Amino acid sequence: SYVLTQPPSVSVAPGQTARITCGENNIGSKSVHWYQQKPGQAPVLVVHDDSDRPSGISERFSGSSSANTATLTISRVEAGDEADYFCQVWDSSSNYVFGTGTKVTVL
Amino acid sequence: EVQLGESGGGLIQPGGSLRLSCAASGLNVYSNHVSWVRQAPGKGLEWVSVIYSDGSVDYADSVKGRFMMFRDDNKNTMFLQMNSLRAEDTAVYYCARDVHGGSYYFDIWGQGTLVTVSS
Numbered sequence: 001s002y003v004l005t006q007p008p009s010v011s012v013a014p015g016q017t018a019r020i021t022c023g024e025n026n027i028g029s030k031s032v033h034w035y036q037q038k039p040g041q042a043p044v045l046v047v048h049d050d051s052d053r054p055s056g057i058s059e060r061f062s063g064s065s066s067a068n069t070a071t072l073t074i075s076r077v078e079a080g081d082e083a084d085y086f087c088q089v090w091d092s093s094s095n096y097v098f099g100t101g102t103k104v105t106v107l
Numbered sequence: 108e109v110q111l112g113e114s115g116g117g118l119i120q121p122g123g124s125l126r127l128s129c130a131a132s133g134l135n136v137y138s139n140h141v142s143w144v145r146q147a148p149g150k151g152l153e154w155v156s157v158i159y160s161d162g163s164v165d166y167a168d169s170v171k172g173r174f175m176m177f178r179d180d181n182k183n184t185m186f187l188q189m190n191s192l193r194a195e196d197t198a199v200y201y202c203a204r205d206v207h208g209g210s211y212y213f214d215i216w217g218q219g220t221l222v223t224v225s226s
Contacts, residue, residue, distance in 0.1 A: 088213075
């Protein structure tokens with residue numbers, strides 16, 4: 001089955017750049033989507049199809065993907081970006097697969 | 108504005124049954140694909156089931172044979188009938204709209220409803 005591995009936590013100072021990775025063999029052949037989830041709230045889509053932003057999502061959120069790793073980048077980090085982030089792909093054998101999740105802490 | 112709203116969660120004993128509802132506004136359920144996604148306390152997201160616009164359904168292996176997803180087009184509502192509940196089914200259950208273009212993802216989520224399976 002497909003397993004998407006994320007670092008459990010990332011810490012970043014305000015104004016700096018946070019990078020969250022999502023790893024799996026050959027993930028570059030799939031479209032990767034990213035969700036932000038703040039405590040007690042439902043997930044919110046922040047990036048879809050590797051690098052596209054939904055309407056209303058800050059341009060500070062961007063995504064990229066290579067052979068075995070997809071990356072969500074948060075530029076000029078703000079206190080309000082503190083949340084859990086999950087990657088997600090669709091696989092024909094596993095259907096929807098979510099990453100293990102990364103907690104972003106703003107120092 | 109497109110919205111999804113879940114209801115029906117609660118405390119249920121192991122082996123029991125519960126039916127969750129997901130009411131949609133601003134979209135027609137019969138022309139959209141909708142999934143249930145759950146999140147156990149302090150854990151990550153797990154896809155549970157999907158109902159496609161044509162009415163066909165699919166389930167995660169962890170719930171296959173125990174859960175059934177269906178919809179009422181007249182009420183614009185999706186349902187998740189959960190039977191033979193286990194402690195490991197304890198989670199917040201979200202319904203979410205599936206986007207099926209070149210890839211599959213969830214663009215709209217409900218606020219979630221908590222299911223606790225415990226004696």
